[in-house]
Amino acid sequence: MSWTHTFTNLCDWYTHLLHNSPTGTIHIHILRNTITSNPDNVEHILKTRFDNYPKGKPFSTILDDRLGKGIFNVDGDYWKFQRKMASLELGSVVIRSYAFETVMDEIQTRLIPVMASKAHGENGTEIKTVLDLQDILRRFSFDINCKLSFGLDPGCLLPSLPVSNLADAFDLTSKLSAERAMNVSPMIWKMKRFFNVGSEKKLREAVNVVSNSANEIIKQRREMGFATRKDLLSRFMGLINNDDIYLRDIVISFLLAGRDTIAAGLTGFFSLLSKNPRVEEMIRKELNQVLGPDQESPTFDQLRQMHYLNATVHESLRLFPPVQFDSKHAEEDDVLPDGTIVKKGSRVTYHPYAMGRMKKIWGPDCLEFNPERWLKDGLFVQQDPFKYPVFQAGPRVCLGKDLALMNMKSVVAALVPRFDIRVVEPHHEPQFVPGLTTTFRGGLPVKVIEKKMLST
Template sequence: MAFEASNSIPSMATTTGFLFFSFTFIFSLFSLLIFISRMKPWCNCHTCRTFLTMSWTQRFTNLCDWYTHLLRNSPSGTIHLHVLQNTITSNPDNVEHIVKTRFDNYPKGKPFSTLLGDLLGQGIFNVDGDSWKFQRKMASLELGSVAIRSYALETVMDEIQTRLIPLMSLKARDQNETDKNTVLDLQDILRRFSFDIICKFSFGLDPGCLLPSLPVSNLADAFDLTSKLSAERAMNASPMIWKIKRFLNIGSEKKLREAISVVSDSANEIIKQRREMGFATRKDLLSRFMGSVNNDDIYLRDIVVSFLLAGRDTIASGLTGFFSLLSKNPRVEEIIREELNRVLGPVQESPTFEQIRQMHYLNAAIHESLRLFPPVQFDSKHAEEDDVLPDGTIVKKGNRVTYHPYAMGRMEKIWGPDCLEFKPERWLKDGLFVQEDPFKYPVFQAGPRICLGKDLALMNMKSVVAALVPRFDIRVVGPNHEPRFAPGLTATFRGGLPVKVIEKRC
């Protein structure tokens, strides 16, 4: 009897495992069918049919350009993608309604937090309610302080003077003396620069990505992959597709899990090192946050990842778009050089905060480039309750609502008939920079969630331009066409930005 009982245990375990797997599979299939029934895949409107068949690729290189085309031809500046239950708008009145007037009704929402939850956890970009308020309050206090702004400028200038300028000079000489046919991927250089900066500024650690050897960073590579694969989740026709793949740990979800593991391990190591070194007197952001949430390593991990997302990809993306446009507009480049020479003098030393504030044309040029190439091309919310947007669009509870800064920057209704031109003068009045309505220009978001790091990001970008433009001619090489964007949480040029660098004689 004892022998029979012991034999029955593996059999029972096998049966239980089979039943569990069968139940899970049937439940997943049932959930998928329910979702499909709610999604109404039988919608045969032209927009949904074009999206599902991807026939938009016959005319447009990027999905964002197809959306821009649809929004431009919509009388209200709003379109509906029924199969995704998504309302997409480029109407500034709608944007103000979503991000300010009815802010309470349009949180990030559970669908969004689930999509990015494995990567961002409970970080500020992935939460609503009290958790968001707490993190935003802490971030606002820190980022608004004179001490942290001075530390940020000091960090940026050190990286520019000791690494970025010497590296660009080295590459310029290599191109001139060794092989005139070689090109430099400026996007890669800017991403390395931004990664060094955000790690120094946020964690007090130097990854050395911009050293002359251009070393590989496992953390940077893993973070790039998590960003790409997380964004691809949103491109699936149904979230059940990636959820089933995640449950079975196969395909892209297996790669995502492995990459997130590398990011998490690195973040935890950063926290451990900071704790061992002591954080009470340190200047970096993580040390300041640790004073408030010292014993919650999971929470600190999420903060670390959020810092990486905010400071690395967005600044590199913005600068890549800027130099892409500047290469095609030598007139703008020359005016920037004249302003820099006037403000900084012929010696071209590192600018102070006061000197940066005097660079009105450079400020206008950067805002103009961000209008055409915003680092975050669209932002989505989910309706808590039924609502009606100012243009009369009906929004049902639970539906997704998306405003599209990339498309808005290309709308003649908003920016006039010259909307596709790179024209910094549109931001100037009597030679002075004038800020536009944030709901017309939601590049840094608007309302209660407006970007807290906006001023630091602009300072970073201006400092790089002020250092490179007087010293180098940077020219994009290859066909003169609009860039192709790679999947990601921020806009990244597929294939990088190949340039020739010519060092100017002093």
């Protein structure tokens, strides 16, 4: 724990160590964990020797209570089946259209009105209202992904900003599951689970809330019929007929992936945009060029035409990836491309957060928010996925990547023309809460200024 005397966050300490390593790889002996920021190693782990680096039993055991046999917690045949099923569904026109319509409706009917209710006009004097943008974005994302995953509207972003027992339980399972991995020995949390005390008792109670809610939804859907519905649960029901627990695990996994990562990505985006008004104005300029003066919301095809917007989202994810690191476990002894020896059963981690801050990868301006690094002659150019593994890469590359980017870009395209969103303490170094995805401790307090005054 000596790192806490110098660094605010563990991920920044790892970044420091990896930056000073000649190979971009370090080994934390007490954790039996090899951590790398070397793109050649990442390609080796995620693609070349994919079969030798599964999630592994240590990882799946930690999340078994929460994710069960869901796609993010399994290897082998379970993973292959869900991967094939999800690839067909998430790539379908039906799901993409349903997702886009759901996102745009939530933006227009809830997100914009909530932001406007907390905003002040451009000519306003003193601004006293402070809004936790991270909380708003998490509510938005939970609504969206519950609708997409279950066909359920939890109403977290209604004007009263109600408390949701399901959302709170969902958050608690994420937090407490992540804390399991931070124990010096897994025996600590396993003993607490056996005796049902402390954090393990809270985790069991929260898991039961999520599981019972999902089970009830599945039961109702079976009774009502699902053939004409477009949510993922209904689509998967046609493929999994006799195992509702397995079905529940699958859908909860997709809810986790969509909700937590999108909210984290958008929180990081607006924290960066607040400090970069030049980028903000460039986004507004592009939106005006593509949409014109009379159109308020972009179509799906218009979002794809916005190269600068796409670049800003990718650039923000480089600096604030929703998943800061990801680990695998070696099936057999191996040697990474940089010469690092990996022993059978040891943990191997690649670190997107650190990789986004490496001069060797991104150049001397790696700490700057510079969307232009993604553009060539004004057109967006994708980077090597193994130097930018924000969406993983290789056989396990994120199937929801396009939907996640659509979601983020839709929110940015809706809020940036209407509001100036300014972080209250722009020079404050963010502190992250331990968890499966990036969460700012204390939220993201902002002041919102409405660009267009309503006529009276």
